[in-house]
Amino acid sequence: MITSTAWQRELTAAFSVLLGGPLESFDPAAEYALYYRNTIDRSMLFELLDDVGQFGRVLSPSADGGRxxxxxxxxxxxxxxxxxxxxxxxxxxxxxxxARALDSLPDTAFLDRHRTTLPGxxxxxxxxxxxxxxxxxVSASEDGTLDVGVTLRVATDGTLRDAMVTATRSAAGPDGLRxxxxxxAVLSTTDVFTFFGDQLSPAAAAERDRLLAPVGDPRLRAHIWSPYLDMPWDRAEDGTVxxxxxxxxxxxxxRPGTAVVAAWDLSYFGEISLAVVQTGGSGR
Structure with missing residues (x-):
């Protein structure tokens, strides 16, 4: 991670814009998790898993670059x-x-019994x-006998700053944003970072400039605008969302004690989205 004071100061400004309030105003005693949804191909994760035991693990890149x-x-x-x-x-x-497998579980096994939601x-x-x-x-999804929804928890250290750094791909500095x-060639869904939005109305452009005013680095400004803040599918002519x-x-x-502190649609209709979720602490 790039730790230069100047870059970290730029990130603090950018994160405050993305969060809708000063980064330091959020409870440092809380735990923050980054969640990721991708509904474009719901079976892809299951096709890529090597064994069922991986559902119970944290999967991380290795030091030698293996993945x-x-x-x-x-x-x-x-x-x-x-x-x-x-x-x-x-x-x-x-x-x-x-259905038989799920029926064998006690209610306490579910994160949400009504939605039959389980942790990995x-x-x-x-x-x-x-x-x-x-x-x-994969097979049951393809034959229509099983509908699957996946909300992935991205591995972070539990701090709000690390969740934001990970969400925005900003650990490597301005050269690593895109x-x-x-x-x-390695990742399946990076095209969200190549879309720079439609032509903005004058009012929407003014709203963009107002939002991004605290951020000085032009590459970081462009990055947090698109795809994070620029939602042309939800933006009115006056720039409001x-x-x-x-x-x-x-x-x-x-769930009790839990709140979404920020969320972003990275593609039309929200097929790809991110959210930072706070658990515990004394509240903002």
Missing amino acids: PQALKVCLGLDWGLDLARSEFELCPDDGTAF RELARLLPAHGLGPADI PGPEEA VGTPAVRYRSVAD
């Missing part, structure tokens, strides 16, 4: 995935093997006990 195949779904080469604390919503047809660590125990694995999830050709990407994470935010 578990499942990390191809990430938005940065330095990302890891905390699959054990990621969330999997499984909605099977009645009478299927997945629970899947790592449940699936092999019923002779099931990632390939069976993926280069080699990175794009209707709706909020946070609704995609309401199943997480509805």
Whole structure:
């Protein structure tokens, strides 16, 4: 990570813009998690998993540059995935093997019983006990007997700053904000960082300039505008935005002691989105 004072000062300004308030105003005693949803290809993660036990682990790049195949779904080469604390919503047809497996669980096993949502660590125990694995999830999804929703928890150190650094790909400094050709060849979803938005109305351009005024570095300004803040699909002619990407994470935010502090749609209709979720602490 680049630790120069100037770059860290720029990041503090950028994060405050993205959070809608000063970074230092958020509770440092709370835990902050970065969540990632990608609904473009819901089966890709399961196709890439090497074994069912990976549901219960943190998958990270190794020091020598090796990467578990499942990390191809990430938005940065330095990302890891905390699959054990990621969330999997499984909605099977009645009478299927997945329905029987879920019915065998006590209510306490679920993060959300109504939405049949389980943490990855629970899947790592449940699936092999019923002779099931990632390939069976792919097969059942393809034949229409299982609907799957995935909310991935990206591996971070629990601080708000690390969640924001990871979300914005800013650890390597201004030169690392956008993926280069080699990175794009490894990761499956980097095209969100090549879209620079539609032509803005004068009012929307003025709103952009107002929002980004605290950030001095032009590359960082462009980066946090698109794809994070520029939502042309939700932006009115006067520059205001209707709706909020946070609704995609309401199943997480509805839990006691939990709140979404920021969320961003990185593509049209929210197929790719990120959210920073706070747990515990004394509140903002």
